[in-house]
Amino acid sequence: MKKPVVVGLALLLAACGTPASNKKDKDPVPNDFRMSPQAGTPPLNFAPTSLAPERVLLRGGTVMPASGPALENGWVLMEEGRILEVGSGAKEAPEGFTVVDTTGKFVTPGVIDTHSHLGVYPSPWAEAHSDGNEIVGPTTPDVRAEHGLWPQDPGFERALAGGVTTQQVIPGSANLIGGRGITIKSHPAISSRAMQFPGAPYGLKMACGENPKRVYGSKGGPGTRMGNMAVWRAKWAKAVEYKKKIEDYEKEFIRWDRGTRDATKEPTPPGRDIGLETMVAVLNDEILVHVHCYRADEMLQVLQLADEFGFRVRSFHHAVEAYKIRDVLAEWNVSVSTWADWWGFKMEAHDAVVENAALVSDAGGRAIIHSDSPIGIQRLNQEAAKVYFAALEGGLELTEEEVLRWITLNPAWALGVHEQTGSLEAGKMADVVVWSAHPFSVYARAEMVFVDGVREFDQAAPSRWSDFEVYQLPGQEVGQ
């Protein structure tokens, strides 16, 4: 299997919309048929927010970089949205830097969630805002979460206050192929595109098991797990076919371009198919696959499906039985996005164990604690801690550093942004949280959250960015 492509380096705080594929000059094939993740991205600046990254030295306390052991009396220096340096011991602030005293506090990378429905199932619950599942057919690779995402969801600012700096918003699990997920950063913005993580690959949400068959059982199917797999195989076969059509066309076009360039013989491109384009991008390792899947046997079937059609699974989500096949998942380098302890709400969530993520870690796999919840996303540190302490009690050997990675560097990897964020290392995005206490304590609070070096949350002066919460109740006048 090929190594997945991590798309480009993030353009610092830049507008989205810069096509990742700039091959047009040297490559004659019309750009539309380069199935890059950004294909079809409008070349406009959709980032109306002007960000003001601070020049800050966080000094004192415990720095937990996630990429290595904790540093006592540590410090983090950041400028222009990037981490300049991380260290420990005495440190003078360079000129022009604000010093934030973090003595007695804990500093970690920003928390990252691979599984959020903020914006597509926003608060408050309203039928009119239920935009996360396109329940018109079991496969809808043509839809994108970004088009259902309501940026005014108050959940975004609450997630930020819980230390979340990056999250993937994905469609729900009604459909076998639910559409594209979008990775966003915790900046207040007026559009989903403006929140988009610069240069991050898109995700493709797939779902197996009970949900698709329950939703479509009375709507023409699939009505069984057999049907789920049959529909998937048929669709992936189409994607492979479409990929070949595109490649044939590209070859023909190049031949024609280098040859006669006879206008009457210019090859005709295949008609565009928006959904299949997304799937072809998956086959080309440009979009990362996230599969909602609970049971061990079904995860193995999905890996078989992926193998048959030539794509990779980047992360299994929920995956409550991952512990049963942790050796396989580790070997195949498939990450596991799971909860600490959700279980029991349906048959496929019956065999949960709290140590699931820990067992995956123990086997050398990539464990992730995800939320799937507007409440859970605010406390991913607590959720990781529950698993950690249960695992220690169960006799597993784990380090705090590894557990911190479950909510930072590992989800960053699952989203294909681990080279830009997920740990406190020089050159990375300045996504940093200052905690009031050890982040694995129930009493810990994120006091400050920097996103790209911008202090988006400060407990001393919490901002309310959602328009929805403006003057809903007596006493909520603007400015209060």
Add this chain to the structure above:
Amino acid sequence: MNHRLLRSAVVLATACFALPALADGQGIVLKGGTVHTGTGTKIDNGVVVLGTDGKILSVGTTVPTGAYKVVDCTGKVVTAGFVDYATQLGVVEVSLEKSTRDGDGGGDDVRAAFRVSDGFNPNSAVIPIQRTGGITSAVVAPSGGFVKGQSAWIDLHGPGAFARVAKAPVAMHVGLGQGTMGSRGATVLALRELYDDVAFYAKNRKKFDVGQSRKLAASRLDLEALSLTVGGTVPVVFHVDRASDIRTALQLAKELNLRPIIHGGAEAWMVKGELAAGKVPVVLDSMANLPQSFDALGTREDNAAVLAAAGVPVVLSVFDTHNARNVRQMAGNAVRGGMDWNAALAAVTTNPAAAAGMADYGTLEKGKIANVVVWSGDPFELSTHVDAMYIGSVEVSLANRQSALFKKYRKLPRRGAPAKYDEIDTDMPE
């Protein structure tokens, strides 16, 4: 309203079940721990004595003489067992599998005579999992409908079973708010009509029995069940979030002579004065801080803290049967949100017991039911685990289906294959 009074008042309606006797006939001394009695007292190096009658013999600093099993609790924390007031333990196994659900009275909007205890399964595998969170008792509540039915109090240990019903009914559950009967006004009207018929039926029972009565808003058994709530013998749990609905519930309770409990209470902090004046318990979720519905626009994370400081009896619940074990995390988050630590402890022990009329539960005091948890540290901290648990003086196992699966898969015997059958630990109910 205490336990005994209830029993004599409504013999027919209320069943109180005797504690099972101790098998080995030996009391237990928990010695050396930090004891939080739940009455505001903290005893360092404390001694709690659990009697053979399933009750607490003494709480103090003296080790009694005699034949006791002595357990060293040095460095540990000892509290009364935790309670989750809003569960469906024993009436739901797998939420989405209808065949495993018995918590819904079904059919009519009014199911006042429906008792969850009738369908209670003391051997539900969901139950022992909750013990790992220090839960020794829970209220099992009905779901669905407008008048949902009657809840029960269970202990998470029973003779030859994972649990037993200790008292039923505990409360009558009623849904107010917009969705229940189509509109708020319609819901209130329906409730007034019901209670009007409760009174009418009481006066005209004989005529009703010979078919000389007007048509009533609910069945005979429903009206009889509701009659137990008039005067407050059985409290009424109103499922409401919006401040105006809470006020409506309080007003209805006054008008109809009911003893109210608020369940949900997202905006209860806005009504703290009235709630405190009436000492009305509020069962709430301390992690809720989002306006997740239009009924909960005023949700805030210090709801519990504000209410407790105002003198409202706060009860914390996870509102998730399968994870009632997380009630301690709920308490920790309440403290994180500004609640006093002792108030949070009361909110998961004393207050739910008092709200359920279980005066023998919820504190470590002489004569109380010996439901006791020994913790490795601060019960609310994530790093803490339950060291030992006693229910009615019996040490109960902390093993459960999940710990058994963990054990079974602790080592993977074959690559990606299920573990061998002979490695399975079977934990039978005590």
